[in-house]
Amino acid sequence: MTATQPFPPGRYRPVIPALLALLAGAAAMAMTEMTHAGSFTDLQPRLPTRVNGWQAAAEDRIFDDRTIFSYINGAGEVYRAYNMQACLSRRYVKKGDTVIILDVFDMGAPEDAFGVFTHDTDGVRIDIGQDARFRPGWLSFWQNRFFVSIYVEEESAAAEQAVKALGRQVATIAGKPGRRPQILEMLPTKGLDTGSIRYLHHPIVLNYHYYLFDENILHLSPQVDATLASYSRSGEQARLLLIRYPQTQTARKSLAGFRTHYLPDADSAGAARLENGRWSAVRLAGRLLTVALEADSRQLAENLLNEAGRNAAKE
Amino acid sequence: MQHRNNKRVITRRDFLKTGSYAAAGSLVGLPLLRRASAQTSAKSRVVLIRDREVIGQDGNLNGHVLESMLDRAVTALLDAPDPKTAWGKLFRPNDVVGIKTNVWSPLPTPEALETALVFRLGQVGVKSGSIAVEDRDIRDNPVFMRSTALINVRPMRTHHWSGLGTLLKNYIMFVSAPWMYHGNSCERLGAIWKKPHVNGKTRLNILVMLTPLFHGIGPHHFSRRYLWPYAGLVVSTDPVAADATGARIIGAKRNEFFDSHRPISPPPLHIAAADTRFGLGNASADRIDLVRLGWGEQILI
Structure with missing residues (x-):
């Protein structure tokens, strides 16, 4: 794209775990013009630690619009294209069963949470959050200023139930419905x-x-x-x-x-x-x-x- | 249409003119881009070797079988009497060899394959200090910086921007701004192969199709549901021909799995463009001499 370059180029950087305090400050600044939005750091402590026998494992990882590439490779461009502020990743484990990965993207504004949701609308509509789709192994939805992805490495009936239960819980705590564009x-x-x-x-x-x-x-x-x-x-x-x-x-x-x-x-x-x-x-x-x-x-x-x-x- | 600095703006209508946008997934080639001259004269040999024993019942790879597959493929590729002669045709003792691998965590290049490559280079006489296996830091790697030869090795998978993560795509880490190549399904990836620090150095391309990913979902573009034990390697000196072969296998697998025509999305335009625009090799099946070795069930091509 050379006609105009309104988008600053991103960079691939090695993983740098973000300091929560620093992120909290950045997120608070970013939210000054937001309505409805609960803060990202408000959301984190309220995220479920257990769901249907799965337990949150290790510490959450948090990525910003640059370090996101270290987490999801080139697809990070999609989230940057929608003004991503931060991504929180939490793994849920259960002995003898698959890992469930929760990724919550703070998009800064409901419109952009909606936008990134519309990037991939394959799948079956499901009543979670403001709009949701479920495909085998992956649930995505948006609520307020958050885009949420929950996926499993191996599918099972129990994991599918857990994914949906987790999605409903996250949607409930993600705040009031946000504006559509x-x-x-x-x-x-x-x-x-x-x-x-x-x-x-x-x-x-x-x-x-x-x-x-x-x-x-x-x-x-x-x-x-x-x-x-x-x-x-x-x-x-x-x-x-x-x-x-x-x-x-x-x-x-x-x-x-x-x-x-x-x-x-x-x-x-x-x-x-x-x-x-x-x-x-x-x-x-x-x-x-x-x-x-x-x-x-x-x-x-x-x-x-x-x-x-x-x-x-x-x- | 001319734009700034007389650069021609490429639009969708350029594709519509030849009907190639819809057909891009079938790798018939891009429009308006005259065929480059270098690759037109001869067919490219591609060896597809499969061995069902390379993947054990537990899902783990059998390194010995994998090494044997590599040797058989390279020997057949070069019409050599034995592996040692074959490797000796590719590399000299004074070569400095960068092995461009891929570390994407859900589906990395198998370590056993990297080890086998290093071992074979050693047998040819390449010094250990003149061999490096690297992915994301190749631009800072001293061996890569002074390399005289490259080996390109990576697993085949679907990819969010380029349609397919291919051998051609594997060289994106040779540039400082990879995102500059994401436009139009990464169609310009072939340009990277023309850069001075890359051009002409690649002696061998190995597309790993042991457990390829034929469909991706979610931010991570990954689900084990869409891996399958194909148990193959695609080996060629022509990266375009190897990628085009792999793309046909992935396309066939998608159609079979979804029980309908389910083209790779987005279409991997960069493979055809690497042929027609950048002259890096042959993408069309009629210009590929495909040698099939080993296990033939469900070969899909």
């Missing part, structure tokens, strides 16, 4: 596949879900909210990308960049037929860039942009 309200509701909704700020996350450019042409940054979702209407499919910028000037620059690099053949309505026969269209509604991606028809692309524009006008 406001930009979601601008998504047209008709035909929306709610399981496909992604919320993001970072080009690397956008490109993971839908590759568009090898550069940050859309000027995504921590200050920019974006959502990507899939639609199905009357047998036709499309994806819709909405990006809301803090400044109109940036929105205009992004529109111009998109038209120059992606839709140079767009007509006066901002629509063009792609090489695969589908349609893409782009439009600016104030500070909201609306982009229809690979719609099965021009009509569907334009309808989505019109409806998103109307939703934005209600703001």
